Amino acid sequence: VIRLFVDHELSVGATVPLRRDQAHYLTNVMRQSEGASVHLFNGRDGEWRATLVEPRKKVWAAMVEDCVRPWTPGPDLDLVIAVVKRGRLETIVEKAAELGARRVIPVLTERTNAQRANLERLRAIAIEAAEQTGRLDAPSIDDPARLGDVLRHWDADRRLMFCDEAGDALPVAESLAREAPASAPWAVLIGPEGGFSPAERSAVRALPGALPVSLGPRILRADTAAIAALTLWQSVIGDWRAP
Numbered sequence: 575v576i577r578l579f580v581d582h583e584l585s586v587g588a589t590v591p592l593r594r595d596q597a598h599y600l601t602n603v604m605r606q607s608e609g610a611s612v613h614l615f616n617g618r619d620g621e622w623r624a625t626l627v628e629p630r631k632k633v634w635a636a637m638v639e640d641c642v643r644p645w646t647p648g649p650d651l652d653l654v655i656a657v658v659k660r661g662r663l664e665t666i667v668e669k670a671a672e673l674g675a676r677r678v679i680p681v682l683t684e685r686t687n688a689q690r691a692n693l694e695r696l697r698a699i700a701i702e703a704a705e706q707t708g709r710l711d712a713p714s715i716d717d718p719a720r721l722g723d724v725l726r727h728w729d730a731d732r733r734l735m736f737c738d739e740a741g742d743a744l745p746v747a748e749s750l751a752r753e754a755p756a757s758a759p760w761a762v763l764i765g766p767e768g769g770f771s772p773a774e775r776s777a778v779r780a781l782p783g784a785l786p787v788s789l790g791p792r793i794l795r796a797d798t799a800a801i802a803a804l805t806l807w808q809s810v811i812g813d814w815r816a817p
C-alpha cells in the first residue's frame with residue numbers, strides 16, 4: 575500500500591489536499607487514478623485509509639475513510655549528529671528514520687568542515703523513509719546549531735549516549751544493558767570525521783545524563799557509527815526488544 579505523510583488532521587470524512595509532488599508521485603510514478611486507496615499518517619492521528627479524488631483537473635485530494643492503526647508513539651530517541659559531507663548526512667538521515675529516531679539535530683563542532691546542510695532535502699528524505707518503513711510519524715530535522723549551544727540548553731532528563739572513539743569509554747552493549755529499558759528520553763551523539771576536540775569531549779562528558787560508549791576498537795565513519803549506535807540502542811533498550 576502507498577503511504578503518504580501529510581500535515582493535515584486525519585479523521586473520518588476529512589478531505590486532505592495533496593501537494594503537487596505527491597499528486598505527481600501517485601499518478602505518474604505509481605499510476606494511480608481516482609478511486610484508488612492510499613494510507614495517510616501525520617505523526618499524531620495514526621494511520622488512515624483514504625480514497626483518491628481529483629476534484630479539478632490535476633488537483634488531487636484524499637477522502638479519509640477509516641483508521642487502520644491507532645497512534646502509538648515510537649521511542650523518544652534523538653540523533654545529534656555533526657554536520658558531515660552532504661551524501662553521508664543524507665544517508666544518516668534516511669537510516670535514522672528507518673531505525674526509529676524521532677528527531678535529528680545537526681550540530682556544528684570545532685572540527686566540522688561542512689558548514690551547511692540542505693534542510694529541505696534532508697526533510698524530504700526523512701519523510702520518504704518514514705513512508706516506506708511503516709512508522710506513524712516522520713523524524714523532524716532541526717536547523718543546525720552549535721554543539722555548545724545544544725549542550726547548554728540540554729534537557730536534564732534526556733540521557734545522552736555519547737559515541738566516543740577515544741578508547742576509554744565502556745563497550746556500548748554492556749553499558750546500555752545496565753540502563754533500565756528506555757523509559758527516559760534518550761539521544762545518541764556522533765561526531766564529525768575529525769572527531770571531537772578535547773574541550774568538546776569534556777563538555778559532553780560533564781552532562782549529568784551522559785553515557786560515554788565505545789563502538790569497538792575500529793574507528794568508524796560517522797554514517798556507520800550512527801547506524802551502529804542507533805541499532806544497538808534499539809536492540810538493547812529500545813523497541814527491538816520483545817514487548
Ligand code: SAH
Nearest residue numbers: 737738739764765768769788789793794799
Ligand atoms: N576522531 C577520529 C574520527 C571520528 S569518527 C579520527 O579523526 O581519527 C566520527 C564519529 O563517529 C566519532 O566522533 C564518534 O562519535 C563516532 N565513532 C567512530 N568510531 C567510534 C568508535 N569506535 N567508538 C565510538 N564512537 C565512534
